Each structure stands twice: as structure tokens, then as C-alpha cells.
Amino acid sequence: MNRIRLTVVALATASAFAAPALGAQGVAVSGISDSRARVAVEREIAQAASRGLPVRPLIAKAQEGVTKRATGERIRVAVAAQARRLEQAREHLAPSPSEAEIVAGADALAVGVPAPMLRQVRAAYPAGQSVAMPLDVLTELVARRVPPDRALEQITDLMRRGATPTQIAGLGASVQADVAAGLTPDAALEVRARGVMSLLPAPTAASALAPRGTRP
Amino acid sequence: MTEFERDPIIDRVRDTLRGAPKATPDQRAVARVLQTVWESPRPSVWQRWLGAWRLPAVSALGAGAVAVAALALGFVSRGAVSPEGEAAPMAATSAPTGEYPVAQPAAYDAESVRVPTQFVFENAGAAQVALVGDFNEWKEDATPLVKLPNGLWTTTVPLSPGRHVYAFLVDGTLLVADPRAPKAGDEDYGREGSVVMVFDR
Amino acid sequence: MSDSRPNSSIDPTLPLRAKAGDRQAFAQLVDVMYARSLRFALHMVGNREDAEEAVQDTFVRVYHNLSRFRDDARFEPWMFRILANRCRTVLEKRRRHSVVIQYGDVPDRIGATSEGGRDWTEEVYKVLDTLPAEQREAFLLRHVEDMAYEDIAAVTGVGLSALRMRVKRACDALRARLTEVMRDD
Numbered sequence: 001m002n003r004i005r006l007t008v009v010a011l012a013t014a015s016a017f018a019a020p021a022l023g024a025q026g027v028a029v030s031g032i033s034d035s036r037a038r039v040a041v042e043r044e045i046a047q048a049a050s051r052g053l054p055v056r057p058l059i060a061k062a063q064e065g066v067t068k069r070a071t072g073e074r075i076r077v078a079v080a081a082q083a084r085r086l087e088q089a090r091e092h093l094a095p096s097p098s099e100a101e102i103v104a105g106a107d108a109l110a111v112g113v114p115a116p117m118l119r120q121v122r123a124a125y126p127a128g129q130s131v132a133m134p135l136d137v138l139t140e141l142v143a144r145r146v147p148p149d150r151a152l153e154q155i156t157d158l159m160r161r162g163a164t165p166t167q168i169a170g171l172g173a174s175v176q177a178d179v180a181a182g183l184t185p186d187a188a189l190e191v192r193a194r195g196v197m198s199l200l201p202a203p204t205a206a207s208a209l210a211p212r213g214t215r216p
Numbered sequence: 217m218t219e220f221e222r223d224p225i226i227d228r229v230r231d232t233l234r235g236a237p238k239a240t241p242d243q244r245a246v247a248r249v250l251q252t253v254w255e256s257p258r259p260s261v262w263q264r265w266l267g268a269w270r271l272p273a274v275s276a277l278g279a280g281a282v283a284v285a286a287l288a289l290g291f292v293s294r295g296a297v298s299p300e301g302e303a304a305p306m307a308a309t310s311a312p313t314g315e316y317p318v319a320q321p322a323a324y325d326a327e328s329v330r331v332p333t334q335f336v337f338e339n340a341g342a343a344q345v346a347l348v349g350d351f352n353e354w355k356e357d358a359t360p361l362v363k364l365p366n367g368l369w370t371t372t373v374p375l376s377p378g379r380h381v382y383a384f385l386v387d388g389t390l391l392v393a394d395p396r397a398p399k400a401g402d403e404d405y406g407r408e409g410s411v412v413m414v415f416d417r
Numbered sequence: 418m419s420d421s422r423p424n425s426s427i428d429p430t431l432p433l434r435a436k437a438g439d440r441q442a443f444a445q446l447v448d449v450m451y452a453r454s455l456r457f458a459l460h461m462v463g464n465r466e467d468a469e470e471a472v473q474d475t476f477v478r479v480y481h482n483l484s485r486f487r488d489d490a491r492f493e494p495w496m497f498r499i500l501a502n503r504c505r506t507v508l509e510k511r512r513r514h515s516v517v518i519q520y521g522d523v524p525d526r527i528g529a530t531s532e533g534g535r536d537w538t539e540e541v542y543k544v545l546d547t548l549p550a551e552q553r554e555a556f557l558l559r560h561v562e563d564m565a566y567e568d569i570a571a572v573t574g575v576g577l578s579a580l581r582m583r584v585k586r587a588c589d590a591l592r593a594r595l596t597e598v599m600r601d602d
Contacts, residue, residue, distance in 0.1 A: 056353075061404065064354035068391060068407045078404035104378065110403045133415070136379035140413060143401060145243070169377060169415030176398050176413060182250030182444045184243045225592050225599060226560060232541050233460060233561045245469070246451050249476050250444055256477045 032062075037072020041079055048083040053090065054099045057106070058082055085109045092118035093131070104135035111143050117152050124159035133165035137172035144176060146185040154193045161200045171196050330374035331414050335382070337394070340367030342386045349382030349409070351375055356385055375414045383409040432492045436483040443483075446492075447476055453562070454500055460557050461504040463546060467511075471503040478503075494568040501554060501572050508550050537598055544594045548587055555580050556587035 032038035045058045061082040065075035089105025090097055092115050097105070105118050121131050121138060134155050141151035158168060171192045178188035337345055345361040351373065352358040361369035361384075369384075381400040384392045393399060397410035427449050434442035454475060458468035478499050486495055545553055551573075558569045559580075566577050573580065 060350060060353040064348075064350075065405055067348050067354045067356055067385065068402075068405045070405050074405065081404060100376075100378075107379065111401065133378055136413075140379050140411065143411070144398070165377070166415050169413060172379070173413040173415065176411070180398055180441045180444075182247060182254060182440065182447075184247035186244075187247060223588065223592065225595050226588055228537075228599075229541055229591055229595065230560045232538055233456075233545075233557070245455075246444075246447050249447055249451065249473050252473055253443075253447075253477050253480045254440075256481070259481055 032066065032072050032075065034072030037076055040076045041072070044076060044079045044083060048086070051087065053083060053086045054102060056099070057086060057103050082106065088115050089118060092116065093122050097122075098130060098132070100132040101130060101135065104132040104139070108135050108139045108142070111139050113138060113142055113148050113152075117148060120152060120156055121159070124156040130165070131159075134159055134168050137168050140172045141175060141185070141189060144179045144185045144188075146175075146189050150186065150189065154189055158193065158196055158200070161197070163196055163200055167196050167199065329377055329416055331377060331416050332372050333375045333412065333414055334370060334372045335361070335384075335394075337361060337369040337384050337392075338367065339369060339386060342369070344387055345369040346385040346388075347371055347373065347382060348385050348391075349380055351380055351382070356388065375412075377415045378413075380412050380414060381409045382412065383407075427492055429492070432483065432486055433488060435480075436486055436488075443480060446479075450493075450496060454496075457497070457500060457557055457562060458504055460545060460561070461501075461550070461554060462507045462511075467507050471500065471507050475500045475503050491568075494564070494571045497558070497562070497564075497568075498572045498574075501558075504554070505550065537595075540595060540598045541591070544591050548590060551575075552583045552587040552590075555583035556591075559584050 032041060041062050045055060045062070048058055049055050058079050061079050062075055065078055070078070085106035086102055088109060089102045093101050093105050108118065109115060117138070118135070121134050125131050125134070138148075138151055138155055141155075142148050155168060155171075158171070171189075174192045174195075175185070175188045178192065179185050183191075335347055339345060342363075345363070346356055347359040347361060348354045348356060359371060359373060361371045363369050382394070384394065386392055391407060393408055394410035397412060400409045400411045402408050427446070431442050431446050431449070435446055451472070454472045455468060458471045459465065462468050462471060475496070479496055482499075486492070545556075548556070554573065555569060555575075558564045558572060559566070564572070566580055569575075569580055570577055575583075
């Protein structure tokens with residue numbers, strides 16, 4: 001099989017060769033041997049771009065399919081699915097999530113985190129503080145088979161108490177290692193969350209009274 | 217199967233017994249077993265040969281003590297006590313102790329931070345090995361590994377903090393997950409890869 | 418995820434990796450084999466506490482004896498040999514201490530509700546419990562674990578014809594008692 005490259009050509013203006021779906025910023029994809037599929041993938045990406053979704057993750061998704069030797073049709077389906085996840089993530093992380101947050105949200109959706117949970121994560125940090133890392137950790141915990149409810153509760157609890165993204169990331173990495181060493185995901189999460197908790201300032205009276213997020 | 221074994225009654229008995237116990241053991245039971253195994257003392261050579269060694273009872277207290285020790289270890293290993301001032305790139309694969317990819321950091325904050333993360337792959341026979349993942353958009357030629365005389369392949373890559381999925385492409389044809397890293401499911405293509413959690417401290 | 422289907426053959430590289438020190442591989446082995454092991458132990462020893470202890474004990478021994486596991490051997494018969502041994506030890510200990518197992522002492526048995534008439538499941542367990550241990554063991558390995566006789570021979574250390582005889586006797590006993598129950602259904 002030929003080595004296949006995927007390239008993106010940004011067009012300042014729509015060209016005669018561009019697919020009709022292209023907007024002001026065109027996207028052309030080369031290297032998927034099935035030309036029909038290639039055009040379909042380009043169209044998916046272009047449509048996503050016109051909806052204001054980040055394009056880089058979609059190109060990455062298409063290239064991933066090429067590297068994994070997937071059929072053109074499968075790549076198209078994957079790109080479409082990723083676009084849907086990006087859109088859902090953007091909606092539930094409103095207002096104005098960064099690209100990193102949207103991608104992290106999409107990854108969470110991909111491992112089965114219910115979309116409303118993204119809102120809860122967003123609400124647990126002050127506006128303007130990125131929730132990309134807590135979302136990544138949520139994804140990893142759920143991937144290690146911690147029940148999503150449990151993982152969400154633990155992470156948002158720590159976030160509201162002022163845990164930094166780094167501290168939450170440390171939790172994620174430790175739980176990952178613990179599970180690999182044989183602890184149940186639940187037990188690992190509990191003990192590591194306690195560890196992070198012990199580093200945080202004691203909750204003030206105000207934050208102690210703050211209502212917990214309701215479950216989705 | 218001989219004649220006397222094929223029998224509606226025996227078949228029904230088999231179904232009954234296969235269906236039990238109803239309460240399928242959950243992950244907790246498996247984890248308890250694992251915890252007992254890890255804590256169990258290695259029997260002496262004589263004990264092993266004679267098969268006459270006893271299992272020490274694991275009390276609830278014992279299990280708690282293990283958890284606390286693990287917590288302490290976790291904090292120490294993550295650099296609460298750092299050996300050198302310089303933040304060296306940390307191996308993103310298991311040392312002989314069997315740890316899992318955890319990157320150690322330097323600076324701090326924001327999504328623009330990059331943490332040098334080392335990847336190691338063992339394959340003395342390969343002609344080329346590439347690293348592919350979400351950080352290089354899965355491009356086959358973006359991140360080749362370098363082969364060392366001892367048969368290990370390695371490269372160090374600056375990664376943004378967060379969760380990253382990757383795999384190794386061997387000889388341009390075989391996509392392999394990192395045997396020493398936790399698995400990453402693949403919702404879209406069904407070819408599972410590996411996970412590394414990158415963070416800075 | 419734990420699998421209680423017999424002969425859902427495990428990945429043959431797992432025991433080899435575990436043998437080489439890969440803890441995650443060992444954890445996966447436990448995960449795969451736990452349900453089947455517990456089921457066999459439960460049927461052999463009759464109560465959950467003893468069964469769990471036998472299974473736990475087995476995995477510890479498996480772990481510490483992996484160095485003796487031959488690379489070309491199959492893992493399940495090797496492990497079941499240890500497990501069957503543990504179960505036999507439990508039964509021996511119990512006999513020596515003269516603990517009497519009442520049928521009511523097995524709360525984890527399913528279908529133990531007898532609403533008038535005899536309950537099929539309860540009767541199966543009754544017959545099973547009255548069988549001599551070696552017949553029960555041979556029957557479970559053959560008909561519940563679906564093991565080939567050669568493997569059962571490796572597990573029990575008993576010759577093929579003796580094994581066939583044990584299985585036959587167990588089947589005869591089950592048939593004799595349960596034909597009536599089936600008629601009552």
C-alpha cells in the first residue's frame with residue numbers, strides 16, 4: 001500500500017475544484033485512495049468548519065483512519081461522529097470554550113461520559129479557567145471503569161475546593177497506575193482523591209454551604 | 217461424548233450449574249484477591265517444594281495500611297522530593313518496576329506549556345519505528361524513533377498537559393499499542409492504542 | 418470482564434507475560450478466571466466463604482508458582498489443578514473437624530425457594546452434595562467446565578478410565594434422583 005499523506009489546503013476563495021459545500025475557508029484532503037470517500041470526508045470537514053467547529057481535530061481523525069488503514073467510508077463515518085461530538089461538547093461547555101476544551105469534551109463523550117456531565121464540569125471552575133484538564137481526567141477515570149457518576153462527583157468536588165488542573169492531573173495518573181497494579185477503580189479513586197483533598201485548604205463556611213451540582 | 221453422558225437430565229443439570237452463582241463476582245472481589253496476592257510473602261524454596269506454606273490472614277487494617285503506603289509512594293514518586301533542580305524528561309514507559317507513563321514537568325500553567333515526554337519501544341528486529349498519536353495528528357512520518365544498540369527505540373516529544381492517545385507503527389505496516397501502557401479504546405476505528413497522562417508540577 | 422463460559426480460551430500470552438513479571442497481565446488473568454474458579458469452588462465445597470478462600474489461595478499459589486508454568490502448557494488445566502487441590506484441602510479440613518453442612522447453610526445457591534413441590538435446583542445441589550468428592554469433582558470438570566478427559570487427568574492426576582467411571586457414577590446418581598423431580602415439574 002502506498003504511503004498516504006493527508007494534506008490540508010486552505011483556500012482564500014472558493015476554487016473551481018472545491019466541493020460546493022466549501023465556505024470562505026476551503027479544505028481539500030488528498031491521499032484517501034477512494035475518491036468518492038475522499039470527497040465525502042472533505043465535505044464533512046468543510047461543513048464542520050462552516051459551523052465554526054475546530055478543523056484540526058477532524059483532520060487528525062481522518063489521518064488517524066488513514067494510518068489505521070480504515071476504508072474511506074469508515075473514515076467518513078468517524079469524522080462525522082467526531083464532528084458531532086465536537087458540536088455537543090461545544091454546546092455543553094458554553095459559553096466560548098477553547099479548542100482544547102472542546103476537544104477534551106469530545107474525548108469524554110467518546111468514552112461514554114453523558115453530555116450533561118460536561119456542563120457540571122464547566123460549572124465547577126470559575127468562568128475563564130480552562131476545564132480541559134479535568135475533562136481529560138474524567139475521560140481517563142471512565143476509561144479505567146470508574147462509574148461516570150462517581151468520577152464526576154469526585155472531580156467536581158476537588159475543582160470546587162480549588163484543586164489546580166495539575167493536582168487533578170496527578171490524581172488521574174495515580175489512579176491509572178493503581179488500577180494497573182490491581183486496585184479496583186473505585187478504591188483507587190477514593191484513596192487518591194483523599195490525597196489531593198488533604199492538600200487543599202479547608203473549605204470556608206461559604207463554600208461548605210454551596211449547593212452541590214445536581215446529577216444529570 | 218459417550219452414550220450415557222448425552223442425556224436431557226444431565227444437560228439440564230449442566231445448565232443449572234453453569235448458571236450459578238447468580239451473584240456474579242464484581243471487580244471488588246477481583247481487587248481483593250489481587251491485593252492479597254501482592255501482599256503475600258514469597259514462600260521459601262523449601263516451603264514451595266513441600267507445598268506446605270500457609271496464607272497469612274489479611275485483616276482490614278492490613279488493606280488500609282497498603283493504601284496509605286501507596287499514597288505516600290505516589291507523592292514521593294511524583295517529585296515532591298525532586299532529585300535535581302533540572303526537570304529532566306521523564307520516561308513515558310515502564311521502568312523495570314512496571315510503572316506506567318507519567319510525565320514529569322518543568323514550568324507551569326496554561327495550554328501552551330509543553331512537557332518533554334520520552335517514549336520507549338522494544339523491538340530489536342524492526343527496521344523503523346514511528347510514534348503516532350493525537351499530538352502529531354497520527355502522521356506516519358512525523359515522529360520517527362531512534363534505534364539504540366540495545367534494541368530499544370526511543371524519542372522524546374514535547375506534549376501539552378492532558379490525556380494523550382498514541383501507538384507505534386512498526387516498519388510502516390504494523391500498528392502496535394504500547395505493551396507497558398494502559399489501553400485506550402478506539403470508538404471510531406476499533407484499533408486500540410495507549411494512553412499517557414501528561415502534567416506539569 | 419470476568420467470563421464464566423467454559424473454554425473461553427484465554428489469551429495464551431497472558432500467563433507468559435505474568436510469568437515475566439507483568440502485573441497487569443496477572444491482574445487480567447485473575448479477571449478472566451475469577452468467575453469460573455469461584456463457580457467450581459462453590460459447587461465443590463458448598464459454601465461461599467470456603468469457596469472464596471479456596472479461590473484466593475489458588476491465585477496466590479498461581480502467582481508464586483508461575484515460574485514453574487511451562488511456556489508451552491495450557492493455563493486453565495494448570496490452574497484448575499491447583500484449584501481442585503485447594504478445594505480438596507478445604508473438604509478434608511472440614512471432614513476432620515466434623516462440620517456438618519446443612520442444605521440451609523448455602524444461602525448463595527440460586528433457586529432455593531421451594532414453593533410446594535420439589536425445586537429442581539435445590540434437588541440438583543442435594544444430589545451434588547451427597548456425591549463423593551471425587552465424583553463431584555470429575556463431574557464438574559467434565560460437564561460444567563467442559564474439560565477434555567486428558568485435561569481432567571492432568572488436573573486430578575487420575576487415569577482416564579477411572580475418571581470416566583467417576584463421571585458415569587455421578588451421572589447415574591443425578592439421573593436416578595432427578596428423573597422423579599422432572600416428572601413433578
